[in-house]
Amino acid sequence: MRTFLGVAYDLGYHVVWCPxxxxxxxGGRVKDRLEELIRARADEHGWEIVALEVMPEHVHLFVKAHPKNSPSYVAGQFKGFTSHHLRAEFGHLRSQLPYFVATVGAVSDETVQRYIDTQEERRSRGGGRA
Known part of the structure; x- marks a missing residue:
C-alpha cells in the first residue's frame, strides 16, 4: 500500500499488447530491447513492474502505478515509448502494435502475477495464446 496526497492506494494494471x-x-534482440525499454519507462515514472513476460507474439505487463495516472495513460506510455524506439531500431517492426489494458480488481495481485509468470509454461503445454 502506498500513499499519495494523503490517500492510500494500491493500483495494479495488467497491460497486454501484441504486434x-x-x-x-x-524474439531475440527485439525481446531483450523491449524488456529494457519497458523497465526504463517504468523507472522514469516511478512505477513498479510486478511481472513482465515478452512472448514472441504478445507482451504481458503487470505494473503498479500512481493514482494520478489513468490506465490508458500508463498503457500508452509503455506502448508508445517502446513502439517508437523499436521501430527506429528494428525496421521490420513498422506496423501498428495495438494494446489492451485491464485493472486488477476482480482477482488478486498474486493471481495476475502467476498468470503472467506461467505464460511460457502454458504455451509449451499447448495452451494456446493468452
Missing amino acids: KYRRPVL
Missing part, C-alpha cells in the same frame, strides 16, 4: 496480426516478431 499486428499477432506476428511472432518479439
Whole structure:
C-alpha cells in the first residue's frame, strides 16, 4: 500500500499488447530491447513492474502505478515509448502494435502475477495464446 496526497492506494494494471496480426516478431534482440525499454519507462515514472513476460507474439505487463495516472495513460506510455524506439531500431517492426489494458480488481495481485509468470509454461503445454 502506498500513499499519495494523503490517500492510500494500491493500483495494479495488467497491460497486454501484441504486434499486428499477432506476428511472432518479439524474439531475440527485439525481446531483450523491449524488456529494457519497458523497465526504463517504468523507472522514469516511478512505477513498479510486478511481472513482465515478452512472448514472441504478445507482451504481458503487470505494473503498479500512481493514482494520478489513468490506465490508458500508463498503457500508452509503455506502448508508445517502446513502439517508437523499436521501430527506429528494428525496421521490420513498422506496423501498428495495438494494446489492451485491464485493472486488477476482480482477482488478486498474486493471481495476475502467476498468470503472467506461467505464460511460457502454458504455451509449451499447448495452451494456446493468452
